[in-house]
Amino acid sequence: MGRPPCCDKVGVKKGPWTPEEDIILVSYIQENGPGNWRAVPTNTGLLRCSKSCRLRWTNYLRPGIKRGNFTEQEEKMIIHLQALLGNRWAAIASYLPQRTDNDIKNYWNTHLKKKLKKMQGEDNANADNINGGANSSSSSHHSISKGQWERRLQTDIHLAKQALCEALSLDKSNPVQPAPNPPVQTGPYASSAENIARLLESWVKSNGPTRSNSETTTTQTGLAGSTSSPSEATFDHSIFSYNSEAFSAVESKPVFARAAAAPPTFQTQTKPNNDNIAPPHETQMPLTLLEKWLFDDAANVQPQDGIMGIPVPLPETAELF
């Protein structure tokens, strides 16, 4: 007999979160910080189980989340990290700032899997071309010699390092979103404010005179919309202008407004020990072994090497095995 579920199923709401619930949760976490999820439903009055609250926070409401529009860079990193780490999405997410494990997992399952399958199909046609896909390194190594597989793996590793390196150097050299489709934001909190602004915007719309959708669909579409939109360009305005209406409706306190005006508070409130979704550059987490050698090796990488055109494995990768 397994353990009972984390919450009794009676009286627990399921399904999409409403903006009202989101606001309550955000307000609560603003005051108390993330963690102690067990207490969240009781303290907030939310009819959700603790798991659901945590999931909603980490995958949607948490500061610093970027949604949709994966850049080519991120795509490559995911592919290579997946080749290295397997389906350890949380680990992969820790190398992709602003992305959640769920997002990466979804993107992998919906886009990259197919892409790699296609690439693998082309690969098979072209004999044993090396191209660093997860499938190519995991499923095909039965049919190739150990030496070939080793070289392939090393190439994968090198590619992953390079991708990471490039992504990180981009981050450092250009902290204000160098991505091709840069969302309008200025830092980790900004995207959270953006999320919340969107949330409030859609919520106000859905509750206002021009209401056009049901609550649940508003939550899904209004919040999930991640492509650049006019509301993003003016989100600074939105987040503040919608505050008063939002608060009056849910009896929220100024703490939420304070959050919007004081970006760093979220960072400092974050529990340092168990929020491993936060990217390495945001928290002062110790470097993992992998991270360490990724960074160590980064110094030796020739910048002009193309991502997809690495012919020779680096000698130092051999030390890893």
Added chain:
DNA sequence: AAGAAGCGCAACCGCAGCAAG
């Protein structure tokens, strides 16, 4: 224009790891 099929994403479920008692 309407229906069907496919796609993408948010959320749920169950298991595993870990820490506290």
Added chain:
DNA sequence: CCTTGCTGCGGTTGCGCTTCT
């Protein structure tokens, strides 16, 4: 050292939206 409970993770599902016929 064992038990219990909480949190985190990965797999999976359900539903809304978009595209195709």
